[in-house]
Amino acid sequence: MKDRIARHMIESALADGRLRPGGVVVEASSGNTAMGMAMVAVEHGLRCVMVVRRQTSREKLDCLRAMGVELVLVDGELPPEHPESYNRKARELAASIPGAFFPDQHNNRANNEAHYLTTGPEIWRQMDGRIDFFVCGIGTGGTISGVARYLKEQNPGVRVVAVDVAGSVFTDYFRTGTPGVPRRYLLEGLGDEELIACPEFERIDEMLQVTDSEAFLAARDLARSEGILAGGSSGAALWGVRQVAARLDRPARIVTLFSDSGTRYLSSIYNDDWMRKHGFLPEAEAGAPISSRP
Ligand SMILES: Cc1ncc(COP(=O)(O)O)c(C=O)c1O
Known part of the structure; x- marks a missing residue:
């Protein structure tokens, strides 16, 4: 189901230049959006860096690794305002990685x-x-x-x-x-x-x-x-x-x-x-x- 939002957000960013060919997709996900992003990233030759809670099911983490996703595991118990938290880390990474695009699935109404x-x-x-x-x-x-x-x-x-x-x-x-x-x-x-x-x-x-x-x-x-x-x-x-x-x-x-x-x-x-x-x-x-x- 999350492949739908991944396709929509990534392809519209590629179309309007927010994401360039060979660029990097950075997102925070409970695992399923990350899987959708991984599929679309592979299709378009993009790097995929996903912030996922360490507590996420082992099967999801294994699937993401199998798809070539670069996982950034964060402690799911940190409060949302903490800079290393699930809610903050992806935004910070996206700002520091050249060519990064942060779809921001929690706040982007696409x-x-x-x-x-x-x-x-x-x-x-x-x-x-x-x-x-x-x-x-x-x-x-x-x-x-x-x-x-x-x-x-x-x-x-x-x-x-x-x-x-x-x-x-x-x-x-x-x-x-x-x-x-x-x-x-x-x-x-x-x-x-x-x-x-x-x-x-x-x-x-x-x-x-x-x-x-x-x-x-x-x-x-x-x-x-x-x-x-x-x-x-x-x-x-x-x-x-x-x-x-x-x-x-x-x-x-x-x-x-x-x-x-x-x-x-x-x-x-x-x-x-x-x-x-x-x-x-x-x-x-x-x-x-x-x-x-x-
Ligand atoms: C397994 C699962 N169910 C339900 C949802 C909720 O869907 P939505 O994010 O569109 O509210 C998600 C979102 O990540 C999910 O991963």
């Missing part, structure tokens, strides 16, 4: 535009225009904002529900106008430690907040009940869909997006030891495989 031009129309066509709810995780906010704009232009009655993660500042901001106090969370791809410019909060009708545990258990349930092996943010989206469905008093069409594959989280949310270590699964009784427990 991100939203990519989804307005592609994901929104695709959903509308696939659903033959019959949509009651669009439920979507919010990370940079590009997906939900771009898709919401397109869907509401077609039918202002489509209700847009964002799924944020507990620990992110977005939900408090949406509900009260004041950003919440950030707390550590493990879900990759959703939420932020500070307010950013891409989320168009005015296009969102409601915001739900999922915990790490609810998102991870929903992702595991999705694999076992639907045969869809997807990531933690997809579990969050499914959890959001279930919240909306549970309070319906008549049938409705609810659309959601599963953003990435569970193969990127085999060592974390699909690993029982990791889940137990973080308290998301009960301790196994000696000798009893966790899968046999209720």
